[in-house]
Amino acid sequence: MIRSLFFTLILIIFAISSKAQNKDTILLMNGNVVVEKVLDTLIGAVTIVNPANVAEKLHYEYDDIYCVKYAVGFTDYYYSQDTLKGNYFTRDEMLYYIYGERDARKGFKAPGALIGAGVVGLVSGGLGLFFAPIFPYGYMALTGVPKVRIRHKTISNPNYIEQDAYILGYERVSRSRRRIKALIGGTIGLAAGYGLYFGILKDKLPASLTLRF
Numbered sequence: 001m002i003r004s005l006f007f008t009l010i011l012i013i014f015a016i017s018s019k020a021q022n023k024d025t026i027l028l029m030n031g032n033v034v035v036e037k038v039l040d041t042l043i044g045a046v047t048i049v050n051p052a053n054v055a056e057k058l059h060y061e062y063d064d065i066y067c068v069k070y071a072v073g074f075t076d077y078y079y080s081q082d083t084l085k086g087n088y089f090t091r092d093e094m095l096y097y098i099y100g101e102r103d104a105r106k107g108f109k110a111p112g113a114l115i116g117a118g119v120v121g122l123v124s125g126g127l128g129l130f131f132a133p134i135f136p137y138g139y140m141a142l143t144g145v146p147k148v149r150i151r152h153k154t155i156s157n158p159n160y161i162e163q164d165a166y167i168l169g170y171e172r173v174s175r176s177r178r179r180i181k182a183l184i185g186g187t188i189g190l191a192a193g194y195g196l197y198f199g200i201l202k203d204k205l206p207a208s209l210t211l212r213f
Helices: 002-021 091-107 111-126 134-142 158-162 164-201
Strands: 024-028 033-036 038-040 045-050 053-061 065-069 075-077
Touching (some): 024 045, 033 045, 065 091, 091 158, 091 164, 111 134, 111 164, 158 164
Antiparallel strands (some): 024 033, 038 045, 045 053, 065 075
């Protein structure tokens, strides 16, 4: 009985392993990786089954794909250097750029932008300034200016930092994440500031404050 259960378990593990090995790997231009069996590569897109709903299919356009690594052993590249299309990087450089995007997406949190914009929004809204939204959203626009500090603990491979393309990819995502966090923080802070102003401070602030509601 025990031997029968053992062999059954081995067969299940082998079946799961074989199924996983038959899946292909799609590396997208934004750094995301999709592991699923490719069904079709015609009509300008790579088609797979939607892992969340097997009754549906997902389509990735060629321009969104760097390469597809097939389970049988070969790789099909969709990215190529073409200045007419705006693809200035070589294939190797673009791969480093993608790695930079991926590492920044995983490791760059931008808490400073979130808190800073939140404080600016809270203060400007709390003072009841008519043009209060200008301040937190102006702060958001400025978050893309400072240099991005790449923390070594967020780098998946220490050798990547030596590549300019990697740094550019990391910085692009990091600056975008800063702006998003600043937008969220500024909006929350502004709403809280206005709530504080209309609920408590409106009649208590000195009349010398101008441009108020």
